[in-house]
Amino acid sequence: MSKYGFSLIIMILELGFVFGLFFYLGQVNQDLWIVFVFILTVATIFSIVNRSMTPESKVTWLLIAFVPVVGSLIYLMFGERRLSKKEMKQLEKMDSMKFREDNSYELRLRLKEQDKSVYGIIKSLLSMDHNADIYDGTSSRYFALGEDMYEALLADLKTAQKFIFLEYYIIEEGKMWNSILAILKEKVAQGVEVKLLYDDIGCMATLPGNYTRKLQALGIDAHKFNKVIPRMTVAYNNRDHRKILVIDGQIAYTGGINLADEYINHIQRFGHWKDGGVRLNGRAVKAFTRLFLMNWYINQGEISDFDQYHLDNMAVEGAGGLYVPYGSGPKPMYKAQVGKNVYQNIISQATDYVYITTPYLIIGYDLTEDIKNAAMRGVDVRILTPFIPDKRLIQLVTRGAYRDLMEAGVKIYEYQPGFVHSKNLIADDELAVVGTINFDYRSLVHHYENAVLMYQTPSLKEIKEDFEAMFRVSQEIHEGAIKNTWYQRLLKEIVQLFAPML
Structure with missing residues (x-):
């Protein structure tokens, strides 16, 4: 057992x-x-x-x-997460830490003069997540497929000289993880510090229960996030859904891609696996370093000297645009629903178009109304979801949300080749979000998540091209195209009713 x-x-x-x-x-x-x-x-x-x-x-x-x-x-x-005295002290210590960069204030002032709407979106984000900051001096590369990001990630790992941080919801032994692990073992032998954090429940079916001991024997400082123990607690509902890899505080990866073979289409479980990710190089990587160390602290109860991990972070000269990496998570660790509010602010202020891709569409009244209102203002709002689901019940609930949105003018597409797992948003050729935050209650309310908000970065062109390519191989859903029986509708309504607490 x-x-x-x-x-x-x-x-x-x-x-x-x-x-x-x-x-x-x-x-x-x-x-x-x-x-x-x-x-x-x-x-x-x-x-x-x-x-x-x-x-x-x-x-x-x-x-x-x-x-x-x-x-x-x-x-x-x-019903409610109650913090122990130890956790309250940890939270107070984290809240007391201020990480804003010296040039952040000047960047915000310049942005306020340039675009007050975007300034407001970023100002709201910075007020919700004290770890977040606005950065220039960063380059980015967008990956439309997990296998493309995988090849770049392996090459970057081989260049590590000081430390490697990994934080993932799912890790599974196979081609992808085994090749990464081989490099990590080499780096440990070279004196590189390697820290790994993976979600215990997320890896319940993919890794042995004692896997951290195997990794620790290799010199990797590995731990499970929110480890399952024989005790009833609401904390089990707060999983670590983040995907973060940081190399030497200079390079970072994030997006929807976990470390398992279906994410790089080495194996196929639900048709073609469509995912997305982004690589950052430069100043903005400091925020990903801190995001990792924050969750490390929450999980381990120990905090490191943050400065030692990004003293040598270098700006990338000539890189355009601004970046705001940020975290989102459950109360009381986060006082606001950061991921949800960022989505709402972008959608509410869009003037031309908003494209969204999400594997699941289970959202509340206020976010639904924001999406509908954008469409009714004349904004071209498109939402892309999978045609082949990984969870049939969740697809039933997702499809149940279509009609209300379509009646307001929102266009719904289903990706025909397989399963869409990417969590991306782009608006007006100005703003984009790439990260781990689904349009569902678990991501918006319960999970620890992360993303990066990008403004006028060169990678926005690549993200839009990816959306256009997906639309070409997707089917637009029209009224009456999705037919549900009475018991399917009843089941959908029941699941929708209890979705906020699931």
């Missing part, structure tokens, strides 16, 4: 013990128990009503709370 199976059984037993004890007390004194249940239910409802959360989440939790006993207990155990 794996440690995951053991942990699951312990958690089920713990859950059964709590419910069993509660109902046993009801048999001891029923009158007192009824009064207690009434007070507990009312207190739970008041807690939900007064809590700061999205309206969709609030409605879902209120429905659960009205179920006597069970609803209150579920909310107490899973």
Whole structure:
């Protein structure tokens, strides 16, 4: 039996013990128990009503709370992330750190004079993520396929001289990871510091439970993020969905591409795997270095001297455009839904077009209205999703969102060759976002995510060309093209109702 199976059984037993004890007390004194249940239910409802959360989440939790006993207990155990004293001290320490560059203020002033709309978008982002900053002196290269990024990534890894940081949601043994691991072993032997952070649940089905020990024996400082232990906690809902690779604080990679063979089309599970990523070289890589070290600190409870990892970071002369790498994550680690707000601000201020690609489309009322309003203003809004799904139930919910959007003038496309996993947005040939943030509740609310906002960078041309190429091999969805039976519609509505807490 794996440690995951053991942990699951312990958690089920713990859950059964709590419910069993509660109902046993009801048999001891029923009158007192009824009064207690009434007070507990009312207190739970008041807690939900007064809590700061999205309206969709609030409605879902209120429905659960009205179920006597069970609803209150579920909310107490899973409804809200409560920090320990140690975690609160860690959070206060991170909040006290200020990383803004000396030239950041001048860049923002210049941007305010040049384009107040974009300045407002970036100003809002910087106010939400204190780790984020605005950078020039950075070059970028966009990759329209995982296999293209894979080849460049291997070449860059071989040049590492000081440190390599890797943070990924999924790692799986195979051609891609094994070739990366071979280089990491060589670099460790050369004295290069290698830190690796991967999500425990994300790799549950792809790596052995003791894989970190194997990597540590090779000299790689490897750890699981949010490790599964035999304990009931809402923290398990907050996964590390980031994809970050940093080399010597000078080069960084991010995007939708995990370290597994389907991402480079070495194997095919859902037709052709369409993904996207970006390589940065220059000043903006400092932010990715800090993003990695922040999650390292959250996971390990230890913090390093940040300066030692980017003292030698060099600007790339003549590189055009501005970059804002940023993180997004769950409350209370992040006080705002950074990824969602960035998307909303770009969509709301677009004047010509907005193109979006996402594997899943499960979004709330406010983001849906922003997308619809953009289309009704005359903006060419296009959303591209997969034709071949990796999760059929999620595709059912995704397709359930089409009609409302199409009635407002949004164009929906499905990528016919296979599965789209990239999470990209481009607007008006001015702004683009490449990162890990899906248009769904898990990415927008629950997960630790990352992305880079790019303004007037040369790589925007490559991103737009990639969108145009995808549209050519995709089918535009028209009214009545997607037919669902009554039970499929019912299932979609049920999943949509509970999506905010899933």
